[in-house]
Amino acid sequence: MNKKRKTAKSATSARKAKRPARGALSVATSARKSVKQRVAALVEAPLAVCENDENLQAVLNVLRNKNEPVEVRLAALQALQAASFSVVEFESCRGDYIATLRKVAEDPDPELRQRVLGLLAREKDGFAQKKLLEGLKNPEKALLPPEKALQLLSYDVHAEAYPVARAIVSKPPNAAAKREALRLLAADATAAPLFEKLLRDKDELREIRQISASALQSLKPEKLQAHAKELLLDTSEYDDIQATSLTALSQFGDDEAIGKDEALLKSVDRLSARASTKVKQSARRFLSKYGR
Amino acid sequence: MNVELQINNSVNPGARFVSWAPSPCRIRVTNPSGVTSPTVNVQITGTSVAGGGAVVFRGNTTGPFSDSLTVPVPITGTSVPFFVAGKFGRPSVNNGDVTIEARTGTTLVGSVEVMVRIRKNANTLTPGERDRFVSAFARLNNQGAGRFADFRNMHTFVSSPQAHGAPGFLPWHRAYLLDLERELQAVDPSVSLPYWRFDQPAPKLFALDFFGVSDAMGTVRFSATNPLQFWKTDGVQGINRRPLNNWNPATQPGPNIITEEKTLELGTQYPSFRARMEVNPHATAHTRWGGSISSIPTAAKDPLFFLLHCNVDRLWAKWQRKFGRFDPAQAASYDRNPPRPIGHNLPDTMWPWNGVTGSPRPPTAPGGAMAASPCVSAPGPQPRVQDCLDYQGSVNAVSHMGFDYDDVEFA
Numbered sequence: 001m002n003k004k005r006k007t008a009k010s011a012t013s014a015r016k017a018k019r020p021a022r023g024a025l026s027v028a029t030s031a032r033k034s035v036k037q038r039v040a041a042l043v044e045a046p047l048a049v050c051e052n053d054e055n056l057q058a059v060l061n062v063l064r065n066k067n068e069p070v071e072v073r074l075a076a077l078q079a080l081q082a083a084s085f086s087v088v089e090f091e092s093c094r095g096d097y098i099a100t101l102r103k104v105a106e107d108p109d110p111e112l113r114q115r116v117l118g119l120l121a122r123e124k125d126g127f128a129q130k131k132l133l134e135g136l137k138n139p140e141k142a143l144l145p146p147e148k149a150l151q152l153l154s155y156d157v158h159a160e161a162y163p164v165a166r167a168i169v170s171k172p173p174n175a176a177a178k179r180e181a182l183r184l185l186a187a188d189a190t191a192a193p194l195f196e197k198l199l200r201d202k203d204e205l206r207e208i209r210q211i212s213a214s215a216l217q218s219l220k221p222e223k224l225q226a227h228a229k230e231l232l233l234d235t236s237e238y239d240d241i242q243a244t245s246l247t248a249l250s251q252f253g254d255d256e257a258i259g260k261d262e263a264l265l266k267s268v269d270r271l272s273a274r275a276s277t278k279v280k281q282s283a284r285r286f287l288s289k290y291g292r
Numbered sequence: 293m294n295v296e297l298q299i300n301n302s303v304n305p306g307a308r309f310v311s312w313a314p315s316p317c318r319i320r321v322t323n324p325s326g327v328t329s330p331t332v333n334v335q336i337t338g339t340s341v342a343g344g345g346a347v348v349f350r351g352n353t354t355g356p357f358s359d360s361l362t363v364p365v366p367i368t369g370t371s372v373p374f375f376v377a378g379k380f381g382r383p384s385v386n387n388g389d390v391t392i393e394a395r396t397g398t399t400l401v402g403s404v405e406v407m408v409r410i411r412k413n414a415n416t417l418t419p420g421e422r423d424r425f426v427s428a429f430a431r432l433n434n435q436g437a438g439r440f441a442d443f444r445n446m447h448t449f450v451s452s453p454q455a456h457g458a459p460g461f462l463p464w465h466r467a468y469l470l471d472l473e474r475e476l477q478a479v480d481p482s483v484s485l486p487y488w489r490f491d492q493p494a495p496k497l498f499a500l501d502f503f504g505v506s507d508a509m510g511t512v513r514f515s516a517t518n519p520l521q522f523w524k525t526d527g528v529q530g531i532n533r534r535p536l537n538n539w540n541p542a543t544q545p546g547p548n549i550i551t552e553e554k555t556l557e558l559g560t561q562y563p564s565f566r567a568r569m570e571v572n573p574h575a576t577a578h579t580r581w582g583g584s585i586s587s588i589p590t591a592a593k594d595p596l597f598f599l600l601h602c603n604v605d606r607l608w609a610k611w612q613r614k615f616g617r618f619d620p621a622q623a624a625s626y627d628r629n630p631p632r633p634i635g636h637n638l639p640d641t642m643w644p645w646n647g648v649t650g651s652p653r654p655p656t657a658p659g660g661a662m663a664a665s666p667c668v669s670a671p672g673p674q675p676r677v678q679d680c681l682d683y684q685g686s687v688n689a690v691s692h693m694g695f696d697y698d699d700v701e702f703a
Contacts, residue, residue: 043548046571074537082575085588088457088633115536115582122587123449147509154528155590176509183511187527214522214529218435243516251430251519278501282517285423 021047022055028076029058035069042075046083050093060100070109077104077115102127106143113143121152129153136164139173146173150180157187169194179211186215192223199227202238210244217248225253233267242271243279250286259290294323295334295365295394295402299376306481306666308388309409310347311696313684314357314375315667319394319402324367331364334394334401336374344389345408346382350375353689378408380701385418387482407482411473411606412698414486414502414599415494422502425486428479429595430519432472436527442659443472444525446644447592451654453635454643456588459563459627460636461570462608463680465601467642467662467671470693472598474663484695487602490546490577498542503596505542510534510583525593532583533594539580546580549573555607560615563627574604606697609683613703619687620678638678646674668694 024044027033033041048055062068062076080097084090090097104116105128120128132149135142142149146168153161165181165188172178182198185191198204198212216224228245231237246268249258258264265287272283298318300307319334321327337360338347348357351374359379365372376392384390388405395401417425433440446468447455455464473485488497497503504512504520512531514521523531539547550572559565577600584590591597612618617625620638628638634652635642644657661673670691671679685692686703696702 040548043572043576046575047568078536078579081579081586082571085575085578086457086570087452087588090457091453118582119587122584122590124589151509151511151532154532155526155584157528180509180511183529186524186529210516210521211529214435214524217522218437218524218529240516244521247517247519248522251427251522252434278515278517 021045022051024048025055025058028072028079029062031068035071038072039075042072042079045079046086049079049083050086050089056093056096060096063104064100066107070112073109073112074115077112077119081119098123098125101125105131110144114148117144118152121155124156129156129158133161133164136161136168145177147176147180150177150184154180154184154187157184162188162191166191166194175205179207182208182211182215186211186218189219192216192219195219196223196227199224199231202236206238206240209241213241213244213248217252221252224248228253229261229264232264232271235270239275239279242275243282246271246279246282246286250282250289255290265290265292293321293325293327293332293367293396293399293401295319296322297336297392297394297402297404298371299392299404299406300667302666304666308404308406309481309667309694310376310378310406311408311410311684311694312378312380312700312702313686313692313696314350314353314377314689314702315692316689317374317376318371319363319365319374320369320371321365321367322369324369327367329367331366332396333362334365334396336361336363336392336394338376338379339391339393340382341386341389343385345384345406346379347376347390347392347406347408348379349377376406377702378410378696382408383410383412383698384408385421409482409484410696410698411484411602412486414488414497415492416698417486417496419501421486422496424480425476425483426502427519428476428483430522431479432475433523433525433595435522436524439475439659440472441525443468443475444592445656445658447588447597449589451643452588453633453652454654455635457570458632458636459566460632460640460642460677462566462605463677464635464642466605466608466680466683466693467645467675469598469602469605470671470695471645471659471662473695474665478663485602486599487606487697488596488599489552489603490549490573490580490600491551492545493541493543495542497599503599504531504533506533506535506583508534520595523595531594531596533585533596534582536580536582546573546577549576549580552607552610556611556614558611561624562617565611566627569604569607573607577603606700609697609700612681613700616703618682618684618703620681625681626677636677639676641674641676665694668692670694 021044024041025048027041028038028045049059059076063073101116101120107113117128132153136149165184168177168181195212195216199209228248231245232242268283268286272280300315340346349361350357363372384407387407391403391405393403432438476483500515501518504514506512510532512533535541558568579586584593585597619625643653645662647657649657670693682691683693
């Protein structure tokens with residue numbers, strides 16, 4: 001008897017938790033309320049979203065409706081996202097949710113489009129991947145700028161994205177697109193020579209060289225370790241490239257071999273005397289790791 | 293005369309870590325030369341380096357702690373038990389920055405260096421603590437080829453029903469964080485998992501030398517000395533994390549994320565507390581961002597995910613302490629009825645540590661058993677839900693999981 005009473009109390013407690021969310025939902029979906037009120041109510045709404053189909057459809061309608069203020073639609077999207085974290089309850093809502101996201105992916109509002117395509121890309125959604133790739137091949141059809149499309153495609157890299165990324169690296173529409181194309185190519189085993197070339201090119205942007213160092217460490221670690229030593233020995237090299245080299249050696253290098261490499265240790269010693277403060281500190285930590 | 297001090301009842305130097313919860317210790321005479329009486333009174337104290345941790349002692353499983361303890365120790369070599377704990381508010385900064393000393397009169401007869409290893413607010417770490425943590429994390433990941441890949445693969449769309457949307461949400465993530473923390477400690481034992489207080493600005497966390505600064509596209513940038521510049525998951529380089537709605541996490545608290553105070557008011561019973569806190573602050577903190585952290589299938593690609601969840605766990609710990617909800621046998625400490633999906637009931641073992649695969653569990657179980665600790669035995673290699681409530685061992689000392697938060701006292 002006592003146990004039954006406790007069980008009932010527990011279930012009631014969970015039901016009570018959803019009461020404020022139900023109230024919030026009616027404010028959130030009411031066109032008579034102000035934008036501010038509706039956005040605030042949508043923060044409270046996720047608990048009620050999957051309680052029944054009526055609630056779900058009400059929030060999805062707000063998200064779909066191009067006549068709704070975009071701030072409210074973005075807040076509806078965040079409410080649905082938050083609800084989706086409660087996966088067991090959200091399971092029955094998922095089909096309609098994904099279908100709605102696909103519809104909104106071509107919405108005129110760029111921020112909404114970007115967020116929705118991001119959500120779909122993280123779900124490895126084939127529809128979104130196809131749209132993103134199409135946009136890269138044919139910019140007139142692009143739903144997002146190329147750098148963003150490349151970033152989203154990197155959630156599930158397919159081989160067919162590599163030729164497009166290579167084309168962007170060789171003829172980039174902007175610096176960010178080149179950067180994101182290189183990040184995507186870091187998963188392509190055949191791209192190691194490209195990264196070696198970029199890493200050693202002092203005329204390249206340092207950010208591109210740092211991305212190349214990281215990519216190379218992953219694709220051909222022995223190559224990066226060899227290049228990193230050479231970059232540290234080069235007194236005309238930039239501080240931050242040397243710092244990246246030092247970090248690569250310190251984190252991923254062969255400690256025994258480095259400890260015996262007198263030329264390298266001398267070079268780091270020189271760096272610890274002449275570089276910027278942060279690089280100096282990094283060089284000193286490196287030296288102390290090898291007993292210097 | 294010499295004595296041996298065993299911390300966590302172990303001679304293993306790897307066991308010399310304590311938290312706010314009492315650690316069982318032993319002292320015994322190893323060299324009785326110069327002593328004629330059958331027992332000798334030994335005073336045990338802690339000395340700290342400047343800014344370092346501090347410890348307190350007691351002779352029994354209950355009772356007050358004090359800065360020093362005098363115990364009669366037989367010269368036969370028989371061990372005498374005592375307990376040591378970190379002094380609340382005085383966590384260590386470096387490994388071994390506290391020394392437990394044993395003296396007879398003024399003569400030092402034995403000592404061991406220990407660390408009061410505590411989970412701290414990431415925004416308060418010293419540069420040394422920050423650098424050690426970041427370095428250990430980058431090594432554990434080893435560009436996607438290291439042990440971290442298992443942790444990334446534990447938190448995916450397929451596995452999400454094991455860990456979300458039901459009562460096991462909090463215990464599962466507690467075990468998950470602990471497993472990761474123990475692996476980080478295998479790389480560097482001085483490291484503990486810090487937390488991101490998402491209801492406060494965190495300028496030191498969202499900085500180039502720590503968890504990076506997001507550009508307009510959400511690509512996270514790091515300094516050239518930060519090893520996280522080499523972060524790679526699922527074969528892809530870098531971290532995508534874009535604060536939405538013009539939010540700057542370095543200068544502003546997460547928008548619409550309820551405060552710690554409000555979180556602790558979400559209910560006095562676990563079912564209500566868990567159901568509401570899983571949405572806000574938890575899911576709200578995830579979805580204030582664009583990028584991988586904002587979706588369950590990709591959230592664990594971003595190391596910030598673990599600091600976010602560490603704060604979720606800290607909030608649960610605070611709630612547990614506020615309402616006395618550590619005992620699995622107490623109805624209000626968990627959600628018992630109606631029967632929940634497998635993995636969410638108190639006696640259930642949790643995936644993936646139990647190695648069980650196939651419906652209704654996920655098809656694979658990455659990572660194997662829970663990493664062992666040289667300091668404590670809980671929660672065991674295949675933790676059950678009920679093993680993850682009494683994390684300080686305040687109900688049952690053997691349940692102590694070996695971690696504590698800087699602002700949650702021993703219950």
